[in-house]
Amino acid sequence: MDTTMTMSMLPTLVLAQGPVPELVPGITLFHYLAVSGIMFVLGLIGFLTRRNLIVMFLCTELMFQAAGIALIAFGRFHLNHTGEAFVIFVLTVAAAEAALALALVVLLFRRKETLDGSVWTSMKG
Amino acid sequence: MMMDQMMSSLSPSFAPVWSLALSGGGGGGGEGGSALGVLASLKEVPLSAMVWLIPGLPLLGALLAGLCAVLKVRSKLPAWLMVLCLAGSFAVTFWMYQQVAATGGSTFAVVHLFDWINFNWAPGKAFVANFSLYVDPLTCLWMLFVTGLAACIALYASEYMSHDVGPGYCRFFFAFGLFVFSMACLVMGDNLLLLYLGWEGVGLCSYLLIGYFYQKPSAVAAAKKAFILNRIGDLGLALAIMLIFVKFGTIEYAKLWPMLTQYLQMAAAGQFDQIPTSVQLIAVLLTLAAFGKSAQLPLYVWLPDAMEGPTPVSALIHAATMVTAGVYLIARTLPLFQISVAPLAGLEGTWFGFVSQISALEIVAYGGGLTALLAATIGMAQFDIKRIMAYSTVSQLGFMFAGLGVLASYGAAFHVFTHAFFKATLFLACGAVMHGFAGQLDLRKLSGVMWMKGWLIVGLAMLVGCLNLAGVPFTAGYFSKDVILAEAFSVGHFRPLAWILLFTALLTAYYTFRVFFRVFVGPKHYEPGDELHAHDDHGHDHGHGDKHDHGHDAKGHDAKAHFHPHPPGWAINTVLALLAIASIAAAFAYPTYFVKGLVDTSTAQVAAGAAGHTHVGGATIFGYDPHKAMYYISGIVGAVGIITAFFLHYLGRRTAATSAADNLNLGALQRAAQNKWYVDEFYNFTIRLPLKVLSHIFHMLDKLVVDGLVNLAGLLPRAGGAGLRPSQSGVLHGYAVAMAAGIGVLGLVALLALR
């Protein structure tokens, strides 16, 4: 399969489908996916490079939201609401995770008085 | 001791098998006869199953001896039982001989005992090697002197071993009986595999008996050496058996001879190039076997060392019987040798190409001749009288092989026959000396033994033996040696061999009488040997070889002062007298054609006769027929040898230690001969040592490379684990990065897989 061809064809996937008009002219599915991808990668990079646990968690939130953007775009592309429904669930889960994360971070901070994730290295090898 | 329990428990189950019905033997003679007229004279005759007693009685004796050991018998009982059994065996043999003689020769009988190795190598095609006895004149000849001598020597040993009464005594007679049984299997087996059983069996008994004084390291080493060198020969025999079977489909003599007819015809017609190399190779392999068992070059080195065993053993096994097994083998399979006269074509280009230039019979002849010469030269330089006898045995065996090689199997067999008696006599006489003088065997430390009180019979027996060995005219040894020499001279292309043999005969006469003149006549003098403590009160259960590291010298000196030689008792004297008479009487076998009759009518000889002696005869010596001229020549040669010995070792000798011969300084030559031409050392450096080094290398390879690779394989996961452990850094970010990287790599892989 020729992947490059697939990629080059992506910009042509316009979001105008049948009677539904294009939202922003010239902005295709590809652009949304690109934004989503960039967000995802940014989140990933942030996750890999930051030491602060809260920031790291925020980065994972970024990745989740990147998925959300892609979902919306796909939902629009397929002209169904499944994607949007999915986004709702993703948001909910993200919220639950956030709660968990904050609780955990509090717990950890109590122990070591730091938010640096790299201090937790007693087990290895 | 467990053997007899075993056997006693097993014998009921064997009973039906030992019902001893005469087997048909396959009627091989008849088939072959149609092809060749000569073979038609080979008839199978019925023979009473009684002959199984010939091997059976010695085995019984052995088992009884074993039983004695179990019952902790501390008397001479096992000896008497053994003598009885052996005498019975001899009686049966004699009866068997008469039966065979009555048929007028050229007959054979197969007596089936029970099936041994009997399997199908293909559906319906059997490999058969049964416990069956094959009786023909050759068998009779061999068994007569084997059982006869064994009975005599057992009697001798009953006295000789008397200091060892107890477990050792039982052990001795157990092995003794087992030996006679094995020898009987060897000689009477109706197939080559049973011969092989006897072949290895006598080897085992030889091993056990050489190592009889097992606490003496030299005896243990000698026993081991004998067994291993014999094994090399045995390998040849085993391979020969395989080759015979694959070529002819049988290893039973009765069926084998007819299969050879066609090849023998070719041989008779001189078309040796038509006979396949693989068939000709059989004889070469058999030669290897015979050389091993009969102590021929290059495998002779075990025999002199075998003298570590008790003297009766040396006399019976290592002089009279076992060592002649090689001669028997060749005499038995002579037809196979006759078709192997031509150079072994076809081996060129293989690893064994060098053999391709020589024929099997030439190997036999020259092997024998060279061994005879070499052993004689060594024998001349030795001081240990038993060893001299040992080398003389090797030398005389060489004569026999030379005889076989020049196709005078009658001469060889005759020499075996006479040699058995006179060499046994010689050994037993030496043994009596050894027994009486506490193990003293050095001819420089004994002198005038014959004139001491009670030693006359020993001396006379020794004289008879020496005369025979030296080939003094009209002795048995003279006749038998003459036949071989004459035959050698009469075959033109064996002329060098003939001269070698003649020269050896001269040396033989010399070294034989060297012993006689130094030890038995001359000034009376003796020094006891180093086995003094064996006569101490508490030392009786120790055996000869039981040396103490501590206190030996002091005790020795003390005892030496009181030492008196004890002359042999009635058993030894009787046996010596008997054997001396037998040695003399053996001479009558020549004019009466006793041996010749038996050999020439033996089946192998008849079969071989088919090939004809086309190339034999014709040559002359000094213009005379060698068969006649040799009477005079060898007589003169013998006399020259004796006279030389007389001048060098008797005339003017004042002390035991010195003689006129000491003035002859032959320098390095003498030293080398004394040291057995350094053959043992040569073998040690060229074979044993490299082998040892090789073994160590293999061991190292095994440990380091083979096992090392295994360990390496075991190490790999561990090394991998150790190498990968840092990847588990324990740092959250490290993990995250690694995961992301992993995903990236796998993504890349996916992309590549797509392309």
Place this chain on the structure above:
Amino acid sequence: MIEKISTLWPEIALFMTTCVVMLLGLSANLNIRKLCAPVSAAGLIIAGVLAFGTTPENLSSTLPHFAMYGKLLAAVVGLLLLGLLTGVADRQYEALVASGRERFDPIRTVRGEFYAFFLFSITGLMLCAGATNLIWLFLALELVSLPTYVMIALSSGRERAMESAVKYFFLGALGAAIFLFGFVFIYGATGSVELAEITRTFVAQGRDGGINAIGLLGVLLAILGLCFKIAAVPMHLYTPDVYQGAASPVTAMLAFVPKAAGFYSLILILACVGWGGGGGLTVTQSAAGSHGALPSPIGEVLTIIAVLTMTIGNVLAVMQSSVKRVLAYSSIAHSGYMLVALIAGPGPFGTDMPSNGFAAVMMYLLSYGITNVAVFSVLAVLERRQADGTIDEVDGFGEIRGLRKRHTGLAAIFSLGILGLMGFPPLFGFFAKLPLFQSGWAGGHMALVLILGINSAIAAYYYLRLLSAALLDSPEASARNVESFERAPLAGRDMAGYCAVLAMVGLIVLPLFQVSGLQPTRWASDAGEYKAIPGLEPSRNNATTLAPAPQPVPAPEARADSPQAAR
């Protein structure tokens, strides 16, 4: 709506139990608080019965019995795990209360929450098994994971548990993000989140030349994300640290529940993709039929993952000095073994047990769950009194050394468990591993089967180390103060002991009881049953006789030369 709910009775039962347990946990009365465990057990049993009785067939069009058996497996192993977990929560605190040094404070007790989270997690696992929809699957997976983060943190007061929790949580979130992104792309490629619909679309795409790029990307990302759940390379790195830090009972749970959830999800997603090589379904009922491989590059990627997972897991386990780390690495390796069967797929016969990789995976999960509980139960029952009087877990090799002399029964269970993990005949572990070989061959994956074999041999080494430490060595000084719960003052010991015995009996009996009704193979065979979508069988390729070549059947190229975007 009602029919959706009717598929959820076990989960609903569990949820209700969860609520009850949470309430019970707040009681000031110790005896009532102690009811948490029995009530949870009752809930699990009810859920199991409901799963068996109410789960409709053909919930999934391709895997007709998967939901039922998956839920049943969750209930059964959940019950064993529950036994193991008993007495973990609040141990220190309740010891203080019991000694009268502290007064009971409902705020400080976590017992109720602990059981509740456990039940939530099991509920999540059941939901996974019954998932028909990507959203559902995503939620179920999150429901499996989120409670475990808390449970690790709650399991003991030690710093190591914190460390475990932080690593597990953050990396888990990363993994979740990845498979979520994958799900999104699957949706994007097919326009639906219904698994049945996705299957149909993929089949159609496959027949038209291959699953499209976005779909493939989605599946790959989903697989990689799920690798975190099953602890497969490259997402395995957290495993040893997390397993070591958590309390042993929780570790036992971590080793089973998320792994099972991950494999359920993988089965469901891969079933959408199919083993048709070029995409689509391949199962034919005829013995002479052929079946292919996973579409490229999914097959290749999974193969690499499987090989690396097996090998890295085993190789790293060899050098460990901590029992729990060894078990953690071996857990990685076991995932690799199961991946072999997954790659092999449902086999040519669809229903036949040994050649069906799904059935093999289900059977292996059962075996692994039971065996795992047996081993961890021993570690859970033992504890070590430290010099300062505090109580710590048993972990080092030195501490189990000479176990046989001190606790013969525990040593026997431990060694049986280890042998079971090793796959030594005739234990259940062996009969679970045998179908892996069988399905591997049936899938034509010679290299994978051989690597599986070699890895089993490597694994034997460290299992043997554990065995000989426990059975053959003499106790070390550090093992002197290793005590079992029997002498520890508190709680839960009975349950833990029973559970260990149960597990042990299961280990031995399960394979032997094949004669009578209880047949794990039959069960696994049903669980893994795989049906082609009617009317969508691909054209057979020269399927006259199947003559297995010595080489693995080369995966037919995903001949998707014309990249078709959706529509």
Place this chain on the structure above:
Amino acid sequence: MLLLLILLPLAAAILVPFLGKRQVWGVALLGTLLPLIAGMVIWLSLGIDWRSSNGDISSLNQTIPWMPDLGVTIRLGLDSVSGLLVLLTLILGPIMVLCSKTAITERVRTYYGWILVLQAAMTGVFCARDLIFFYICFEFTLIPMFVLISLYGSTNRKAAAIKFFLYTFTGSIIALAGLVYIAWFHASKTGTWSFDLDVMKTAARSMPASTQWWLFLALMLGFAVKVPLFPLHTWLPLAHTEAPTAGSVVLAGVLLKLGTYAIYALAIPMLPAGAILFTPLLAVLAIIGFVAIGLVCWVQTDVKKLVAYSSVAHLGVCMLGMFALNPTGLQGSILYMINHGLSTGALFLLIGMMYERHHTRSMLEIGGLAKRMPIWATFMVFFAMASVGLPGLNGFVSEFMCLFGAWQASDTWLGSHFVAGTPGYLGPWYAVIAGVGMVVGAMYTLLMVGKVVWGPLKLPHDDHGHGHGDSHGGHDAAHAGSLPADLTGREIITLLPLAGLCLFLGLYPKPVLQAIDQSTQSTHKLILDARQTVRALEGGPIIPPMPASNNAAPADGAEMENAR
């Protein structure tokens, strides 16, 4: 009935942990004696028929359903070959228990329990007629052996046990993979899974030669480790040296035979074409084992290690005979399995008895025991001779047949035709070179006997207050433990049956040869049939056609032409 043979020792093993220390030995003896008696009864009840049966004795077949879904059943059966090996196992069982009475004084329950389990597992291997049940029993021998070595062994026992376990385990997993492939091959044809041995044999034989080639390799990896064949043997000396006496006895006596038996009963009949293709290689390895490892024996100083290495060498001959792939070689090889079990097992017993008294196995420290232990010495020489292959004792028959089989496995040599050669893949050169091993065998065995049995009495320093060479102390009380200087009645009873069998099989091997005749003939037939398969692989007639008539006179025309 066969199940009884397996269950009896198992039942005893289950009983053992609940017994007092004193009763354990008796129960263990009973647990091994009863199966022996049961086995004897089975044999006697079969009469003479079992000897000539080709294939299983149908009256003994027994099938218990087990895992129908996996295709696994418990199927038991016996043919003449496995029957003989079962007998060997059953005979060695009581001997194992008898010889351990004084040697093992600690942890007796564990010890005898595992011995009994081992006994059951070994019997199971020979009785199994289902590949998975076979594999289960085959593997399950590892655990008892592992325990025996690692708990009751000498200094380096743990490493030895682990090496033994892992080495054989690794090999057999590969073999299992191969076996499962065969089952899959069958399943793919018929749609049902089965591991039934007979079904598998038929199925596997229909594979193309190239498939058989690599499958045979896989199976051999498992089985040759157990044998052990030359480069895969390094676990054996270690395990033998470290194992307790009974462990060594059973290791040499039966466990190694599991490998050879598996090759004979599984690998060759299932994959005859594979066997043909591997024959020369395996024969060369076998010969290297026989000769080179024989030389390695020669430089050992530890008696037990020497005998252990000699096992490798001896099994080299066994494998050579096996891969002659003709009736002679196969029969010799089977006979060798039994004979080696008897004579080498007995040698290990004897070494154990010596070790129990003098606590050393080093030939540098001990020697000349004939003086002190004449009965022991007698047995030692006897079994050494049996092991060397002295005709009249058992070793010879089989050794000769193995070598002869190799020799025969070619119908032409040096350009001439063999009357009694079978179409085969080895030939005289193999036998000639392997024959050297016979000499080497004598060298190392006699070296051992010469050092340990003969020579001046030498005892380890700490063992004997009188120092070296003091032969007068032979009957004093300064020896180890409560054992007398020489063998006790119990020890003699341990050895006597072995000695009796050695002698019986040496003098009258006919019953055994008759028994295995049919089996080997049919195996040979499979090989002959498989030549077509091989030819198809090689793409041409590589094997000379079988001569039309083997009865031809030695000098038939064809041969004469060859000779020219």
